[in-house]
Each structure stands twice: as C-alpha cells, then as structure tokens.
Amino acid sequence: MLMLHSAPIVLPVSAEAIADGAVLVDGDRIAAVGPRADLAAAHPDVRERAWAGVLTPGLVNAHAHLQYTDFEELNSLDAPFPVWLGRMVAKRPTFTSQMWQESTRRGLHLMLKSGTTAVADIVTEPEALVPTARSGIAGISYLEAVFEDARSWSDGGRVRMLAALDGAPGGRTVGVSPHTPYTIATAVFADCIAIARERGLRTHTHVAESQAEVEYVWSGTGPFAQSMTEAGKAMELVRDGGSGLSPAGYLDKIGALGPDVHAAHCVHCDAEDRELLRTRGVYAALCVRSNRILQAGEPPIAAYLREGSPFAIGTDSLASSPSLDLLEEAAALRALARDQGYQAADLDRRIVEAATLGGAAAMGLGDVGRLAEGARADLAVFALSESAEASMDAALGTVDTDAVYAALLDAAAAKKHRCIATVLGGTITHRA
Template sequence: MTPEKTTVILTARFLLPISSPPLLDGGLLIRDGVICAVGKASALIRDFATEPHDDLGGAVLLPGLVNAHTHLELTGLHGRLPFGRSFTEWATTLLNLRSELDGAFFATSARLGTTALLRSGVTCVADITTSGRSVAPLKAAGLRGIIFQEILGLDPEQATERIDAAEKALQSLQLQASGSLLSVGLSPHAPYSLSEPLLLRCAELLRRRRLPATIHLAESPEEVTYIGLGIGPIASELLPAVGRHSPSHRVCGESPVALLDRAGLLSEQLLAVHGVHVGGSDLELLKQRGVALAMCPRSNDYLNVGTAPLPRYLASGLRVGLGTDSLASNETLSLWDEMRFAHRLYGGAVTAQQLVTMATLGGAAVLGMAGAIGSLTPGKRADLTALAIDRLDDADPYGSLLSQASDGLVVLSMVEGKIVYQREGAER
C-alpha cells in the first residue's frame, strides 16, 4: 500500500465501525485524511471507480485504539518495582528510583513506549510527563493525543512557585508540540500529593487557560484513609519519604472526590484515572460535574489496590476509556492485553463490545475528541488500525476479536489517513 495517497478506498474482510454494526467485506473512502464514505467494498469500488483501491484482504479494520492513560517516560522501569505488595511501598520505591533517573533515561523510555503503542494499534494517547521527553517521539510518530504536564507539591508555602514552574513547562510543551496532532494539558498528580493551596491554584490555572486535566483519583484504600483521616501508610511512610510529616490538606472526613470538588477541579475537562474506591455520593458528584474516567484494571491488580466498579460507571452514563498506565505498574502497553484482562475480571458484567468501545470511541470521548475520532463514520478523521484476523464469529464478533487480537497481528495503522505503522512484510 502506498503510504501517501490523498484519496483511497480501503477494504477488508471485516469492518468494525464501533458506532454501527460490523460489516462483512466492508470498506472506507478516505479523502484528505477524512472518512467520506463507509459501506460494502463492492459498492464503494463501483460508486468511486476512478479512485485508487487498496485491499487489506483477510483483516479486521476498526478505529485506532486510544490509550487513555499512560506515562511513557517510565517505560524503562519495567520489572524494577515491587509487584502485588502495598500501594505505599510501590509509590515510595518509585519516588526513590525517579530521583536517580535523568533526561536520557526518560527520552529512551518515551521512545520505546511510543514504539510499543504503534505496534499495538494505538493512534491516540493521553500521556503524563514530568520531563517533557515524550513529545518528540510522539510527534515524530505522527500520533494524536494530549501530553499532560505533571505537577506535585506538598508544601503549601510553595504553591505559587510550583504553579509558575508548571506554566513554564506547559509553554515548553506547546512549543515542542507545534505542527503536530498533540495538544497539552495539566496533571495534578493525586489528591494526596498536592497541598490544598496548590490544588486550588491548579483549578484556577485550568479555568484561566481552558486546559484539559487528568488526575489519579481514589486509586488505593491508603489514599481514602489519608484524605479522610490524615492517617495510614501515606502519612507514616510516603510523606516522610518526600520530607513531609503532616497532612498537606485540611482533614475533614471527606473523600478524595469530595476534596477535588471543593477545590474546584471536578469538571467536564477532567479525566480521573483509576477510580477504584468511589462511593455512591462520589459517583453522583462525578456525574453532576461531567467528569470522565480512565480505567486501568491491570495496574490496579499489579498494585493490589482493588477492582474499580466499572459496571456501575458504564451504567451511569459516564464517559469511560481504557488505559494501560505505565510499565512501572504493568507488564505491557497493549490495550488488547488490557481488554482481555478486564473481560476475565468482570465476566459477563462487562461485555467484549463495551471494552472494545472503551478502547476506541470511549477513549476519544474522555479526551474530548469523540466528534473527530473513535469510530469509522463519514466526516470523522481517518484514524484506524487493521489486524490480520480473517475469521470472526458472526454471533459474537467482539468476543471473537478479543480472543484473537494481539500486537503481533496489527498490520497497519493510520492517523489522518497517513500510515504511521505498517508491519514489516505487510506492505501491499
């Protein structure tokens, strides 16, 4: 297949548009990076007889995957942190390790992570960075996404200094991302790692700059105990590791969700990650404020923090996407692996179709991009991927896809109609 065709009819044995039923022997008319028509291959070839045609043969063609939460600059930490122990032990080890890492490590990690995303069929990513080193490889790869600048700070006296530094870092990210499909946002790390004055300053900055935001929220029982009571392993182990010995916020028996609401951070622009420990009143707050969620079931299992109430989130109508988190708390950056794990974890309570939707249209929705990507629909951008799978079960095409799909079967990915990944030997 020629990499740079302005107009092309792309056909495959199976088409999974996501927003409409699966189509046998389907295809797309792509013109100038936009999907202009979707239908049976034979009809497209007949109606647009003068346009170039590329047939992917026995393959499944679907929207490009959206990894709604990761930290690419931590890819090199794979296997170096404790597995299955306490969240606080893991977080303390991570803090100690990060203090030993430099820009070269982060750059190499981000490059390796970007390559892993490309090979797995990801075309859009929400990445959190402290170093800014993930922008260059993502830009070079031609991927779409949001790069979130992380901010932490437990000392209330340093809130102004921290927010000023974050603004400068955001400006740098925007400059680096210019000319790409990458935008920038802010990531207050977590309710327990920012002082209350800094949380308030983050909310003000986000409103002023109209930026998207993401935050790790209600991830562990330790977080809930610390925010609500000011005690527990975070207070006794994690805070001393960063030089703090007292709670960084006003303790008043509230939940992490309630704390963020009081700080003015809950909004339609916020993507909350994990959401493992969310009660009924918290869920109502998230719904009222229009907050989106990114689920990371394998990371939660790795850190032994519990299981997020995903069926409740889906039933509530919240926007829900799927992420892998980083290789500091996961085995791979494959959303196929993530979907399969979640399918086993939740059993019949979450269907294969719901999971594939979370990894495509759901991911686009949580990033505010559902109008542009996430489904194969006329008028949307031609962000898509194809896997070398020539047989799907008519009765359960999504379950059949999940049982077979893997990174190694991805043969092609496009962003804006341009090839960003083509498996060696798969050229047509």
C-alpha cells in the same frame, strides 16, 4: 490523495459492522465509510489497500505514562502501592533527558504496534513531550504537578508549570495533571485547575486508586501522610486531620471536578462517588491490570456498567502494567466485569466502545475513536479469527456486529490477537 482501505469486516464502532467494507481516506481524514463495492465504484481510480482482517478505529488509551516505559522492572516487585511508589521515586533521578525521550519513544512504538492511535499521556518531564509530538499520535499530553506544597509551588513549581505549557512543542495538544490529593497541597491542586481553565485546557488526575489514598484524604493519616511529612511537605490534609470525605468528594469540594476533567483508576468509588462523577460528567479511565500489580484493589466495573457511569480504558505505564496493549487491557476489564456478575448481552460492545469512543470522550475529542466521515484517518487492522469469520454470512453479505466485538476480546484474552496494521492520520505507521 485518496486511498481506499478495505477489509472483510469493517467495524466503525460508531455504527454497525460492514461485511466486505472499506474506508475512503483523503489525506489525514476519513472521506467515507461503507461497502467496498460502492466506494470503489464511486472512485474507480482510487488506490486500494486490501487488508485481511477486522478494520477498526485506532484504539484510544485514556491513561498512560509513556515516559516510564523503561521502568518495566518495577511491575514485578510484588509490593503494595505505597512501597512501589517509593521505588518509583527513587529511580526517577537516575534518568537523563535523553533517557526520558528514549523511554517515551519505546512506549509510542509499543502503542502504535498494538493499534493505539490516541493517548492521554501524563508527562512529568517536559522533554518527554518532544517524541510524542513528533510521532503524530493523537490525544493530549497532560503536564504533571507532583510533590508540591504551597511553598515549593510558589518558589518555582508554578513557574515551571507555566513554562512547560508555554514551551510545549507544536503539533501536540497539552493539558494539566495535578497528580493526586496526597502528593500536592490543596491550594496547589486548586491552582492547577484554575490554570487549566484560564487557558481552556483539559485536566487529568488520579482519583481513589488505593485504600491508602482514601485514608489520607479522609483522616490525613497513613503511609502517604507519613511520606509527605518525612519529605518536609506542608499538606493541609495532614495538618487538618483530613477532610472527612472520599477522594472524589474532596475534589468536588475544591471545584476540581467537571466535564473538562477525567480521572484515572477510580477503584475505591462507592455508589455516592460514582453518582458524583456521573453528575459532573467525569469519565473514569480504568486500568485493571495496573491495579492488580500494585495490589490497589479492583474497580467496580459491573456497577459502572449497570449505572451508566462514563468510563474509558487505560494501560497506565509499563512500570505497573504487563503491556501497553489496550486490547489486552480491555479483555481483562471484561473478565472482571463477568467476575463481578455483569452478564448482559451488551458487555463486549460496551468494553470495545470504552477503548475507542470512551477514550475520545474522556479527552473531549470528537474526531478519534470512530470510523466516520470527517474523523481523523486513524485505523487499526486486527487478524481475522475463526470466530470473527463465523460472524459473517457470505451468502447474504452480512456480519453479526456483536460477534465481532466478542471475537476481538476473545482473541486478546487468549493472547491470540495480532495487529496487522496501524494507520495514523492517513499514514501507515505499523505493518506486520
């Protein structure tokens, strides 16, 4: 069934903005994008939904842990990352299967309410896959291997991973997430990559999130080495005194980087690391607000921009972020880029592209993050701000695309943005 979604401004992201534009939806796919008058004339009997706002592609969150939505109190600990992680680990056993599912549902609701229609979600408890699959949200759920050494992996960890992959509910694409170099042994990390590649699945991991991780990978020392030893885990990097490499260099050495992988955080990545990620085709999913809360440092976003390094944007979880609102995350990343000295005129455009096209590319998805014929009918409508209105020339019927990008981020930075509606696969799932 055809439906025409129209708005004063349509921002395809993959093309220039359209004044008085529309998106023609056929079922769960976009049939056409263009001026409203043209599409309405070509389809005179089509039902129309006229929105008062900026119509964009649904946003694409490149890194999240939906199951930790109900861990929100941890984001106010005001403690460094290793301490926070200890509290996280201690809280996990208090949750039941039902609690994990309810927590995930709440996270999904928050995402859809704020215009996110696709997510790279890391899943530690397989039962958390159920609500995500049922929601119809696009993206990939990455089943996580964490706190595994060679013995625990062979004693059941590997079997549990394979069973979770085989038993994943239909309707949801899955992948594999070897958590980090400091929580799983080198042999286990390499095996996770092998399992994913044997099955044609994508991989998502955490890389260079904290200075403690850098120390662990380089020398096998520090708080993470201590915690793994106390937990009785036999880790090669501790045994061998580290790798003498950065986290990115270490993962490349064991064959864990490639265009089928994207990496969360990438905070402590120098020019050599960034070049390595760029060469291997690895997108960095940047989560600046989480990094601040966990006192982990700041990603070198200005350098990523100047060098043309591929990046996307993620919120992480409510356990370490103030919200799951990706537009707020994008505004925070733009502010950091400016603080780091990036003042080029393309900043607003590239940040919004990272929250849409970038997230899609990070997951290898070609049909989300854009308004184009054949793409999934995932749409978001944001309230039209005064600055967005000023970008339009009613007499000429034109709109300044760069001004629209700026208006979206300005509103989010001031917490004055509002998602009017979210359309998921052609179905309205949120309406303010």
